[in-house]
Amino acid sequence: xxxxxxxxxxxxxxxxxxxxxxxxxxxxxxxxxxxxxxxxxxxxxxxxxxxxxxxxxxxxxxxxxxxxxxxxxxxxxxxxxxxxxxxxxxxxxxxxxxxxxxxxxxxxxxxxxxxxxxxxxxxxxxxxxxxxxxxxxxxxxxxxxxxxxxxxxxxxxxxxxxxxxxxxxxxxxxxxxxxxxxxxxxxxxxxxxxxxxxxxxxxxxxxxxxxxxx
Amino acid sequence: xxxxxxxxxxxxxxxxxxxxxxxxxxxxxxxxxxxxxxxxxxxxxxxxxxxxxxxxxxxxxxxxxxxxxxxxxxxxxxxxxxxxxxxxxxxxxxxxxxxxxxxxxxxxxxxxxxxxxxxxxxxxxxxxxxxxxxxxxxxxxxxxxxxxxxxxxxxxxxxxxxxxxxxxxxxxxxxxxxxxxxxxxxxxxxxxxxxxxxxxxxxxxxxxxxxxxx
DNA sequence: ACCTGAACACCGTTCAAGT
DNA sequence: ACCTGAACACCGTTCAAGT
Numbered sequence: 001x002x003x004x005x006x007x008x009x010x011x012x013x014x015x016x017x018x019x020x021x022x023x024x025x026x027x028x029x030x031x032x033x034x035x036x037x038x039x040x041x042x043x044x045x046x047x048x049x050x051x052x053x054x055x056x057x058x059x060x061x062x063x064x065x066x067x068x069x070x071x072x073x074x075x076x077x078x079x080x081x082x083x084x085x086x087x088x089x090x091x092x093x094x095x096x097x098x099x100x101x102x103x104x105x106x107x108x109x110x111x112x113x114x115x116x117x118x119x120x121x122x123x124x125x126x127x128x129x130x131x132x133x134x135x136x137x138x139x140x141x142x143x144x145x146x147x148x149x150x151x152x153x154x155x156x157x158x159x160x161x162x163x164x165x166x167x168x169x170x171x172x173x174x175x176x177x178x179x180x181x182x183x184x185x186x187x188x189x190x191x192x193x194x195x196x197x198x199x200x201x202x203x204x205x206x207x208x209x210x211x212x213x214x
Numbered sequence: 215x216x217x218x219x220x221x222x223x224x225x226x227x228x229x230x231x232x233x234x235x236x237x238x239x240x241x242x243x244x245x246x247x248x249x250x251x252x253x254x255x256x257x258x259x260x261x262x263x264x265x266x267x268x269x270x271x272x273x274x275x276x277x278x279x280x281x282x283x284x285x286x287x288x289x290x291x292x293x294x295x296x297x298x299x300x301x302x303x304x305x306x307x308x309x310x311x312x313x314x315x316x317x318x319x320x321x322x323x324x325x326x327x328x329x330x331x332x333x334x335x336x337x338x339x340x341x342x343x344x345x346x347x348x349x350x351x352x353x354x355x356x357x358x359x360x361x362x363x364x365x366x367x368x369x370x371x372x373x374x375x376x377x378x379x380x381x382x383x384x385x386x387x388x389x390x391x392x393x394x395x396x397x398x399x400x401x402x403x404x405x406x407x408x409x410x411x412x413x414x415x416x417x418x419x420x421x422x423x424x425x426x427x428x
Numbered sequence: 429a430c431c432t433g434a435a436c437a438c439c440g441t442t443c444a445a446g447t
Numbered sequence: 448a449c450c451t452g453a454a455c456a457c458c459g460t461t462c463a464a465g466t
Binding site for chain 2: 457458461
């Protein structure tokens with residue numbers, strides 16, 4: 001997510017706040033947030049555990065800094081498409097892609113409740129499209145917020161599903177068959193794994209259509 | 215969430231798996247999941263730490279059992295309203311209310327990736343309404359899934375926002391004013407706190423309308 | 429069958445002491 | 448200004464030993 005600073009050609013580079021953050025980000029990216037213990041980090045850095053505290057404070061503020069960097073690194077968005085509705089959908093897809101690129105770090109952003117702040121750039125782009133669609137004031141704000149909630153929510157659900165333990169398929173199938181009753185096609189459809197990209201686009205499109213049609 | 219078993223009138227009741235789970239659930243409900251350490255739980259129960267292991271295995275399976283109970287305790291749903299669309303919205307609202315009633319335990323369900331399983335009863339009700347709306351097969355399945363993702367996602371976003379640190383209002387206001395440009399009403403609307411119940415109903419209604427209109 | 433304390437391997441953090 | 452090891456208070460878990 002960020003280059004290591006190329007310092008003087010020493011065999012083991014000097015300990016800096018940057019290097020601590022880079023190494024910590026590496027540990028999180030590779031093995032998840034739980035793998036980031038102060039002792040493992042110190043071992044990775046080749047220093048005493050306590051040296052870390054001088055540079056980044058305690059573990060809590062180290063995580064804060066990591067999350068801060070992740071939020072700052074989220075780039076600008078370029079919507080594509082002809083109609084405002086199409087362009088909003090394209091924004092939503094781009095957002096989803098960005099969030100899924102760094103799952104562990106983004107998960108930490110979620111856990112610290114900073115998901116909203118990460119979305120500030122997206123908000124700007126959404127406002128532009130709401131205006132282009134002819135909405136203003138409170139109506140435009142409603143569209144911006146609804147889409148934002150929708151995208152963040154969908155990504156959170158996906159993350160949730162990915163961490164879900166392998167479902168006992170027998171249970172789910174039995175249940176769906178019972179539910180669907182005579183509608184066998186429905187039971188089959190619900191038994192299939194979700195095509196999340198497709199469901200995402202369908203949902204966002206339906207939401208936007210529903211909002212703009214009022 | 216579940217009554218304590220009324221046993222024989224002993225001054226300190228016998229240690230059972232049920233009592234361990236009840237006490238653990240109490241700790242989680244009152245002070246959050248982090249407060250549930252094996253040592254604190256043992257102190258609360260008045261036993262040795264290690265006795266707990268005999269009844270519930272280790273901490274991991276204790277949490278599993280707690281989550282399992284929470285999932286099982288989620289009751290049935292009664293939709294209200296005249297049209298299928300209205301009834302779907304009422305289902306969504308009921309679901310959201312249930313999830314928000316036990317935030318800590320539901321948070322644990324989320325963290326263990328069992329949110330979907332918690333929604334199985336809701337799925338049944340949604341299928342019924344999709345059929346009533348005249349949809350069948352894959353089209354009906356799409357509606358069921360889109361609504362389910364929407365509701366779960368919204369609740370996850372709300373949880374996320376509640377844990378968010380107090381936003382520096384100066385930053386957000388400045389940013390929104392800059393974004394909104396000449397649309398002062400939009401800037402004001404975005405600066406106001408979100409009316410989540412309202413936004414929820416609006417979004418679900420728009421999504422359902424958009425899906426049923428296709 | 430059920431309960432116990434001692435012991436182990438891990439944590440994050442503080443602090444006085446070094447250079 | 449920067450780094451260190453020792454020490455503290457906490458974890459979850461195992462295990463041999465009790466009744």
